[in-house]
Amino acid sequence: MTDKQYEIDSAMNMIKEEMIRELSECVSKQNTSTYYTQASSNNVSFSDKTLD
Numbered sequence: 001m002t003d004k005q006y007e008i009d010s011a012m013n014m015i016k017e018e019m020i021r022e023l024s025e026c027v028s029k030q031n032t033s034t035y036y037t038q039a040s041s042n043n044v045s046f047s048d049k050t051l052d
Helices: 002-030 033-037 046-050
Strands: none
């Protein structure tokens, strides 16, 4: 029984790692340089605005 549990656990870990890798790649593709160029002064936090 423990051998089967180990095999199942190993398979689930491999699936989890593959899903995390795929999600990470998708997020990396979405976070392009255009995201950073679209930032405006409206996104400045309140504490930064008070320093001006």
